[in-house]
Amino acid sequence: MSSHHFVKEQQEPALLILSTKGLEYENLAPLLEWSPTVVVAQEEVNKVISWGIKIDLILADLNFQQENYKLLEAQYPVKFIGVTEEAYLEEALQYLVATKHEAVNIIGFPHQKVFTLEQKLEFIDLVVWDAPLRYFPVKNGQFKKWFTTCSIQIHAPEGTFVEVIAEDQNQIHQISYATFIEVEEGLLTLKSNQVFWIGEFVAED
Structure with missing residues (x-):
């Protein structure tokens, strides 16, 4: 016990x-x-x-x-x-x-x-x-995870810049309301100079 x-x-x-x-x-x-x-x-x-x-x-x-x-x-x-x-x-x-x-x-x-x-x-x-999403914060400026092919939301104050680094490309996103990005299966790194939140759809079995 x-x-x-x-x-x-x-x-x-x-x-x-x-x-x-x-x-x-x-x-x-x-x-x-x-x-x-x-x-x-x-x-x-x-x-x-x-x-x-x-x-x-x-x-x-x-x-x-x-x-x-x-x-x-x-x-x-x-x-x-x-x-x-x-x-x-x-x-x-x-x-x-x-x-x-x-x-x-x-x-x-x-x-x-x-x-x-x-x-x-x-x-x-x-x-x-x-x-239908769950959100977790990225507190230390960088987050790295293996994603399956999906759509995620990057949630941050309006105008925040977040860099999204995939295996074959880098993109800079300026966050506006409900900024969703399509993610291909693979390792993804997200970076910003301030706290931001990542929203993932809750899987339904």
Whole structure:
């Protein structure tokens, strides 16, 4: 049990569910493989329970806590994290950083707002799922990965320059809203002088 506890608390990215719109259980199942800490906003609790997912922490205002106190027993050992003014994301990230989680998958956060998260990247690694894409930040100016043939989005402040280096060509992209590029199978390197995010379509089996 101690090894499981170590994985849950330290290594496996936590799972923060703010919205399930556009997602099915099958999209989340791979993220549950190693029993991550599961944190859920109050509006999504019933949906997540219906999927059979065990919740660890519920982000809830005082009214929800009072009206759903039975969840503490039904989902034991679930805990409430008190939230005011619907500050679910902020409260969740504060908790996860304080409990020394190294990473979190954020489900249902609008990708247009990922730039507001960048001050958190010093403390915790973030992957944002905004159906049907998942977004991850490139913090150190360069990212290299083997891609299959696909379409990816490069998400950065308007006017940012990102260099895309494939095996047979280099291209400079000036980012505008929803900049998608078509990628051929092979090793791809992306470079910029500031933080940018890469959006990949979530695979559907």
